[in-house]
Amino acid sequence: MCPLSQRIDRSGGRRPARAAWCWVVRLLLAAAFFSVSPARSLAIVNGEEAPHDDHRFDAVGVLVASLPGQPGCAGYVVGTCTLVADNLVITASHCLLRPDGTEWPPGERDFWVRFRRGANGAVTNSFPGGGCSQNYQEIRVTSWARAGNADLAVCTLAAEPFHVEPISVEYRRAASPSDPIVVAGWGFAGECLGGGDPWRLRWAAGTLSSGPQGAMLAINECVFSPCVQCVRSGGGPEGDSFQGWAVPNLHDSGAPVLAETRCPDGSGQLRVIGVVMTPNFAPRALSWHESGLSPRLYSTTPCDRCPADQNDDGVVNIQDVFAYIADFMSGHARADADGVPGLTVQDVFAFLMRFFAGC
Numbered sequence: 001m002c003p004l005s006q007r008i009d010r011s012g013g014r015r016p017a018r019a020a021w022c023w024v025v026r027l028l029l030a031a032a033f034f035s036v037s038p039a040r041s042l043a044i045v046n047g048e049e050a051p052h053d054d055h056r057f058d059a060v061g062v063l064v065a066s067l068p069g070q071p072g073c074a075g076y077v078v079g080t081c082t083l084v085a086d087n088l089v090i091t092a093s094h095c096l097l098r099p100d101g102t103e104w105p106p107g108e109r110d111f112w113v114r115f116r117r118g119a120n121g122a123v124t125n126s127f128p129g130g131g132c133s134q135n136y137q138e139i140r141v142t143s144w145a146r147a148g149n150a151d152l153a154v155c156t157l158a159a160e161p162f163h164v165e166p167i168s169v170e171y172r173r174a175a176s177p178s179d180p181i182v183v184a185g186w187g188f189a190g191e192c193l194g195g196g197d198p199w200r201l202r203w204a205a206g207t208l209s210s211g212p213q214g215a216m217l218a219i220n221e222c223v224f225s226p227c228v229q230c231v232r233s234g235g236g237p238e239g240d241s242f243q244g245w246a247v248p249n250l251h252d253s254g255a256p257v258l259a260e261t262r263c264p265d266g267s268g269q270l271r272v273i274g275v276v277m278t279p280n281f282a283p284r285a286l287s288w289h290e291s292g293l294s295p296r297l298y299s300t301t302p303c304d305r306c307p308a309d310q311n312d313d314g315v316v317n318i319q320d321v322f323a324y325i326a327d328f329m330s331g332h333a334r335a336d337a338d339g340v341p342g343l344t345v346q347d348v349f350a351f352l353m354r355f356f357a358g359c
């Protein structure tokens with residue numbers, strides 16, 4: 001047998017031969033461990049913990065339900081959500097519903113959003129369950145609206161969180177199956193549904209699944225049955241154990257599906273392109289705009305794009321004016337240019353001012 005702890009050799013002589021093969025076995029086991037672990041860590045199932053110093057992930061909050069009148073820290077986790085404007089979070093609407101899919105009667109549940117960065121700037125990257133603490137921010141949801149045709153909801157918070165920058169929704173670029181994505185959520189970490197360590201903010205990189213990307217984003221081709229099984233290999237750049245797809249788990253419902261844009265200054269900008277509905281699918285954030293619901297959401301200009309380059313071809317010319325007119329007339333969210341949600345004539349003026357200002 002191979003002992004788990006090394007006994008100190010006080011004789012000063014050579015170690016017995018058995019100790020030599022023990023170390024070989026240990027080295028082989030260590031090599032096997034380190035060759036498997038990094039690959040597995042690339043999926044959100046067993047995903048990597050969000051770094052404390054990456055402020056972009058501060059906008060990803062844990063959604064908590066409590067009995068009326070009780071604080072969020074006395075409640076239970078129902079999903080994940082993302083701050084997309086000063087006091088608005090987007091999530092999956094089923095997180096806010098009863099298990100049978102109907103709405104809670106008025107006054108039967110309060111909802112709260114817990115952000116990992118406290119008002120003092122410190123980060124607590126885990127939800128402690130029951131018990132209250134001052135180390136993070138919990139803000140009550142005062143109202144919420146949901147899209148009738150998509151599993152999307154937008155919640156209005158009672159206050160704006162301190163030190164948390166919203167992640168803008170992406171309305172301008174259509175997602176393609178090969179796009180790299182990031183999923184960040186507070187769900188369970190295990191390879192089986194509901195298994196593993198819950199309620200630590202983790203992220204995972206991957207690509208969207210193959211196939212046409214309409215109102216729904218297919219975020220992986222793996223299933224929980226009850227553990228992760230992938231039906232075929234995917235196209236992920238990292239080639240991880242789940243074939244390059246981010247695989248959400250229980251309580252990752254409502255989590256953002258994020259596209260990362262490389263900015264001219266070398267930084268990376270995250271933008272919400274969808275919201276996790278199941279481990280396999282996410283409705284596009286654009287569905288909210290297309291549903292015409294209130295509160296409206298405004299999509300900021302990506303950091304790598306000139307605001308006047310409406311057709312995204314890299315140059316600013318008269319074609320962009322035509323493209324803007326077409327977007328405005330069709331009601332596309334790309335025409336929302338003035339920073340105020342919704343399309344009005346003020347957006348036309350805002351676009352023309354950008355156009356004549358150039359880039």
Ligand SMILES: [Ca+2]
Pocket residue numbers: 308309310311312313314315316317319320
């Ligand atoms: Ca252009």
